Amino acid sequence: MAKKTSVSPLAPAAFPALQPVEGVRFATVAAGVRYRGRDDVMLAQLDPGTVLAGVFTTSSTRAAPVLDCEEKIGGASEAGAVILVNSGNANAFTGGRGREAVSAITDAAARACDVPHARVFTSSTGVIGEPLPFDRITAHLDTLAKALSPDGIAAAARAIMTTDTFAKGAGATVDLGGKTVTISGIAKGSGMIAPDMATMLVYIFTDARIGQADLQDMVSRQNARTFNCITVDGDTSTSDTMLVAATGASGVDVTGDAGFEAALHKVMLDLAHQVVRDGEGATKFVEIRVSGAVNDKDARRHALSIANSPLVKTAIAGEDPNWGRVVMAVGKSGAEADRDQLSIRFGDVPVAEKGWVSPDYDEAAAARHMKEQSIFITVDIGLGEGAATVWTCDLTHGYIDINADYRS
Amino acid sequence: MAKKTSVSPLAPAAFPALQPVEGVRFATVAAGVRYRGRDDVMLAQLDPGTVLAGVFTTSSTRAAPVLDCEEKIGGASEAGAVILVNSGNANAFTGGRGREAVSAITDAAARACDVPHARVFTSSTGVIGEPLPFDRITAHLDTLAKALSPDGIAAAARAIMTTDTFAKGAGATVDLGGKTVTISGIAKGSGMIAPDMATMLVYIFTDARIGQADLQDMVSRQNARTFNCITVDGDTSTSDTMLVAATGASGVDVTGDAGFEAALHKVMLDLAHQVVRDGEGATKFVEIRVSGAVNDKDARRHALSIANSPLVKTAIAGEDPNWGRVVMAVGKSGAEADRDQLSIRFGDVPVAEKGWVSPDYDEAAAARHMKEQSIFITVDIGLGEGAATVWTCDLTHGYIDINADYRS
Numbered sequence: 004m005a006k007k008t009s010v011s012p013l014a015p016a017a018f019p020a021l022q023p024v025e026g027v028r029f030a031t032v033a034a035g036v037r038y039r040g041r042d043d044v045m046l047a048q049l050d051p052g053t054v055l056a057g058v059f060t061t062s063s064t065r066a067a068p069v070l071d072c073e074e075k076i077g078g079a080s081e082a083g084a085v086i087l088v089n090s091g092n093a094n095a096f097t098g099g100r101g102r103e104a105v106s107a108i109t110d111a112a113a114r115a116c117d118v119p120h121a122r123v124f125t126s127s128t129g130v131i132g133e134p135l136p137f138d139r140i141t142a143h144l145d146t147l148a149k150a151l152s153p154d155g156i157a158a159a160a161r162a163i164m165t166t167d168t169f170a171k172g173a174g175a176t177v178d179l180g181g182k183t184v185t186i187s188g189i190a191k192g193s194g195m196i197a198p199d200m201a202t203m204l205v206y207i208f209t210d211a212r213i214g215q216a217d218l219q220d221m222v223s224r225q226n227a228r229t230f231n232c233i234t235v236d237g238d239t240s241t242s243d244t245m246l247v248a249a250t251g252a253s254g255v256d257v258t259g260d261a262g263f264e265a266a267l268h269k270v271m272l273d274l275a276h277q278v279v280r281d282g283e284g285a286t287k288f289v290e291i292r293v294s295g296a297v298n299d300k301d302a303r304r305h306a307l308s309i310a311n312s313p314l315v316k317t318a319i320a321g322e323d324p325n326w327g328r329v330v331m332a333v334g335k336s337g338a339e340a341d342r343d344q345l346s347i348r349f350g351d352v353p354v355a356e357k358g359w360v361s362p363d364y365d366e367a368a369a370a371r372h373m374k375e376q377s378i379f380i381t382v383d384i385g386l387g388e389g390a391a392t393v394w395t396c397d398l399t400h401g402y403i404d405i406n407a408d409y410r411s
Numbered sequence: 412m413a414k415k416t417s418v419s420p421l422a423p424a425a426f427p428a429l430q431p432v433e434g435v436r437f438a439t440v441a442a443g444v445r446y447r448g449r450d451d452v453m454l455a456q457l458d459p460g461t462v463l464a465g466v467f468t469t470s471s472t473r474a475a476p477v478l479d480c481e482e483k484i485g486g487a488s489e490a491g492a493v494i495l496v497n498s499g500n501a502n503a504f505t506g507g508r509g510r511e512a513v514s515a516i517t518d519a520a521a522r523a524c525d526v527p528h529a530r531v532f533t534s535s536t537g538v539i540g541e542p543l544p545f546d547r548i549t550a551h552l553d554t555l556a557k558a559l560s561p562d563g564i565a566a567a568a569r570a571i572m573t574t575d576t577f578a579k580g581a582g583a584t585v586d587l588g589g590k591t592v593t594i595s596g597i598a599k600g601s602g603m604i605a606p607d608m609a610t611m612l613v614y615i616f617t618d619a620r621i622g623q624a625d626l627q628d629m630v631s632r633q634n635a636r637t638f639n640c641i642t643v644d645g646d647t648s649t650s651d652t653m654l655v656a657a658t659g660a661s662g663v664d665v666t667g668d669a670g671f672e673a674a675l676h677k678v679m680l681d682l683a684h685q686v687v688r689d690g691e692g693a694t695k696f697v698e699i700r701v702s703g704a705v706n707d708k709d710a711r712r713h714a715l716s717i718a719n720s721p722l723v724k725t726a727i728a729g730e731d732p733n734w735g736r737v738v739m740a741v742g743k744s745g746a747e748a749d750r751d752q753l754s755i756r757f758g759d760v761p762v763a764e765k766g767w768v769s770p771d772y773d774e775a776a777a778a779r780h781m782k783e784q785s786i787f788i789t790v791d792i793g794l795g796e797g798a799a800t801v802w803t804c805d806l807t808h809g810y811i812d813i814n815a816d817y818r819s
Contacts (some may be wrong), residue, residue, distance in 0.1 A: 064742030064750040096738050098751060131735040132768050236721040238736075239743035289754035311722070313644040313806075314814055321815030327539030330504050334472030334649050342472040343506060357507035360540050398721075399815070405806050406722055407729030 011193075013280035013288050013376065013396070014169040016409040021174040021187040024208040026050035026250025029155030030147040031162040034139045037091030037129055042162040044140055046087040046147040047206065048116055053250045055084060055124065056219040058226045060243035066327050067094050067101030068125045069242055071109070075121050076246075079215045084122035086206060086246060087112050087140075088163050093202065094127040094135040095241045104137040106339050111141035115148040126244045128165055128191065128202040156208075160189035163204055166405070167193040167281055173188035173273035175266040182255045184211045184263060188270045203278055205230065205245035207270060212251035217258050221267060222247045229271040232303075232393045235282040235403070237311040237345075249341065279394050284401025290379045296389030297302030301338035303391040305384065316398035319378055324369035326354040329382060349373065357385070419601075421784065421804070422577040422689035429564050429582040429595040432616040433559040434458035434658025437563030438555040442547045445499030445537055450570040452548055454555040455494040455614065459541055461658045463492060463532065464627040466634045468651035475502050475509030477650055479517070483529050484654075487623045492530035494614060494654060495520050495548075496571050498599075502535040502543040503649045512545040519549035523556040534612050534652045536573055538565045538597065560643075564616075568597035571612055574813070575601045575689050581681035583674040590663045592619045592673055598682040601643070601689040610648035611638065611686055615678060620659035625666050630655045637679040640801045641717050643690040644684050644810070687802050692809025695727050697786045697802065704797030709746035711799040713792065716744035717722060723805035727786055732777035734762040737788060752793030757781065765793070 011101055031042040049055075057076040059069050087108060094101050109123045116123075127135060160170040174187040192203030213221075222245070230245065247267075249257075257263035277340055280288055291309050296302035312332040318325035326347045333340050343358035350372030353361040372378070378397075427496065435457055439450040457463075465484040467477050495516060502509050517531045522533075535543060570579040600611030621629075655675075657665075665671035680739040688696055699717050704710035717723055720740040726733035734755045741748050751766035758780030761769040780786070786805075 060742075062739070062742030063744075063746075096735065096750060096763070098765070100767075131738065132763070142556065223739050238720055238722045238739060241739055241742050312646050313810070314646045317811055317814035320811065323815070327504065328537060328646075330472050331470070331646060331649055334468075334470030335646065336471075338471075338730040340471040342504060345472065345504075355504070355540070357506070359504060359508070398811065400808055400811050402721070403725055403806065403811060404729065406725035407731070407807070411812060 008234065010168045011281045011285060013285055015277065018057065018157055018170050019172050019174060020380050021172050022176060022185045023056065023153040024185050024187050024250065025210045025252035026053060027208045028151035030152065030314040031155065031158045032143045032147055034085060034089065034143050036089050036136060036139055042158060043091050044089045044143060045159040045162040046151070047159065048151050048248050049084040049248050049348040050252065051081055051083045052211060053084050053248050054079065054215045054218055055246045056215065056222040058222060058245045060240055062239055062241045064096065064241050066127065066242045067097065067105045068127050069103045071243055072124050072244060074334040077215070078121055079118065080122050082122055083118045084124065084248070085112050085116045085118055086124045088126045088204060089140055090163050090165050091129040092127060092133060092135045093129050093131045093242050095131040097132065097134055100134050104135040105188065107137045107231055108140055111144045115144035124246055125205050126242065128163065128204055128242055131241065147376065156189060163191045165191065166283070167191050169281060170275055171277040171384060173270045175270050177259065177262050177266045179255050179262060181259065182253055184253050184255050184257060186266055186270050187275055190274040190278060193281040193283060202240035202242040207247045208254035209249050210251070211249050211255055211257040211263055212253065213249050213257050218247060218249055220265050223270050225264065225268045228268065233275045233279050234307060234310050234393065234395050235279065275285055276394060279396050282396035283405045284399040285396030286399055287376060287378050287397040289319060289380065289396060290392065291395065292381045292392045293384065294390045295386055297339045297387040298389040299391055302389040304336045304338035305333050306391045306393040308332045308396035309380065309382070310393045313398055319373070320397040320399045322370065322373040324349045324366065324373050329380060332363045333382065339386060341386060342385055346383040346385060348381040350379050418576045419689045419693060421693055423685065424612065426565055426568065426578050427578050427580050427582060427591045430584060430593045431561040432593050432595050432658065433618045433660035435616045435656065436559035436561050437567045438558040438560065439563065440551045440555055442497065442551050444497050444544060444547055445455050447648050450566060451499050452551060453567040454496045454559070455567065456559050457492040458660065459489055459491045459586045461492050461656050462621060462623045462626055464623065464630040464655045466630060466653045468648060468722065470649045471583070472504065472649050474535065474650045475505065475513045476535050478651060479513045479654055483532065486529055488527065488530055490530055491526045492532065492656070493520050493524045493526055494532045496534045496612060497548055498571050498573050499537040500535055500541060500543045501537050501539050501650050503539045505540065505542055508542050512543040515545045515602050516548055519552045519618065523552040532654055535649065536571065536610060536612055536650055539649065564595055564597060566746060571599045573599065575599050579682055579685040579691060581678045581722030583678050585670050585674045587663050587665065587670060589670065590661055592661050592663050592665060592671060593617060594678050596678045596682055598686060600686040601691055611651050613638065613653035613682055615655045617657050618659070618661035619657045619663060619665040619671060620661065621657050621665050626655060626657055629672050633672065633676045633679050636676065637683040641687050642684045642715060642803050643687065644800065653772035667678040684802060687804050690804035691813045692807040694807055695784060695786050695805040697727060697788065697804060698800065699803065700789045700800045701792065703792040703794055705747045705795040706797040707799055710797040712744045713741050713748065713790065714799045714801040716740045717788065717790070718801045718803035720808055727781070728805040728807045730778065730781040732757045732762060732774065732781050737790060747794060748792055749794060754791040754793060756789040758787050
């Protein structure tokens, strides 16, 4: 089991005060799936009429609960829905027993909460390859259903943590036509998205009214600009799941509303950044902006090549303005680049221009920027209009400490 | 500069006793390009009639000497040729001054060694983005030309080292029609190593007789099975170069000869493995064999996804038989896989079969294998006949130490 004892130096000061979302109630319990002395199961019950959209890992070895959610997510129902999440065991790579566990938990949740099977969405996060002791979860479902409360979201954020060093939450409100629409979300994930214990799970709730297909479009579009733009180590979990639930209780229709979509974007980006800020061993939060690529897709390839390069990430850990490694990462990305058109800045400091060290390069100023906690690397490819921004963290001894430990 | 003080624990016991190759002479000198107190320039002169083949980095930001070699490599000439290599400065990302430096060095070498410009092949390795002080090299060319000796290959191997902790050499002889053909090669490289070749320079010499196109075919084919199957950190250098020179002095025509190609393969694989064994911070040599993929290309994607995964590499450093991370890496590779067909072995120990932990899994036996210096991970995708083998090393605190240092 990965150990992680102290809170990330990049953590926010406190868990935010999230607004309750009408039509959503939470309960948590210490079911003892694996951890002792802490809640490890959270139940969210969603009122009848709630619409759900989702995004899931594209891993070809994805876990049983993910496959089950994928099948159900497109469905619509006037009935209520529930989300049930356990930490401690990912129910991944568990063969036929994985499906049996999902089925047993879904049965129990549907019965306890009086919703159809097709409206029960489950996630599991923790060790992989061990059978999920699902009876420990099903035994608590009646208790959970009775304990539901509109104010339980902070406890829910804590119950889904694994190697996270802090609970993650973000919220927004939007005024639309004289009424207020609320968005409140939670996430877990630390380091990327490792199958061991660091899967990313995201649950966002809103009282907005919107159709399933419209919500899915919005969520997919904003996912591409937020969670799909973060990387800690380039590794991808078998269990990553994001669910967005819209209860409609505000009575405000947000179909095609730019203001609502902007607020949703803000909540998703905030949660995504918090996952990076809890990156295993992270000491620096890094924003990489690429412009001037032939197209946006190429810009993203360059940005991710920089963000995932061990040599770039260790240079940042060492507070070294090593732009040669950025050049290397652009060169290996596979996307189009011309060495003699490339310009690079660290913070506000131009380090390279048109393929060579900047004539005004001030190494002391670049070195000062590298000592900051938030690092900005800007690369202009100089070929076109394509742009992308991604976020990552540095690669430190802390990452090795956490991940080279023997599983106990 | 990265510091590296002790020899890799995975190094061979000694530099091999390489046979001189008729038609090839070497000289080295301490030109003070950057390092002090050691030779940093090597010259190899190749007799008239020598044929050269080459493989170069595909980086879009490749260095000036690489671009120059690429232009020249296809040419043929009855004249002799020279290879001139400096360490300490890569002459990469140096704009127009990079081309000027190549031109100045080429001029001086052509004059001192009496060969055409088109037959001077240069490489530079070391820091990126600083102008190469080429006058320090050109000042020594007459001295180098006078010092040429058939026995200088070991000194040449030392002169091209940068962060390498040991000089790398490999050789073979083949008996063909009662005559002996000799192959002797040297290489440098210890980080920034990934398919597409990476901060890696390789020079192989043989007295075989073969046409340029035939030699190039053979070299490209064997490169795909050797240097393009190793990775240390997934990062790719802007300077990778392999040159293979055939002097023809043995009089033995090896066109299409399987025995010669096998010997060339052996030398290339030996040098490639030595580069992995000098991987920055490496404590384990890792062979990853993937079979049962839909095709060879998919097998290679799976194998490289495993080999480049920081979570797999840190688990190996921690001597942890963490097959869950191997499943994760297969899942994220983008190549076809079916979780329920996957089987994994560590050494001879079956750990996972058909999508779940092996019924006979002996964790103690798997843990014993992980304590070896050479680790074997075998993955059967269970879908087809595609196969691939790649080699890598673990990811340790040593890698962070070496690469998170401030450039001095």
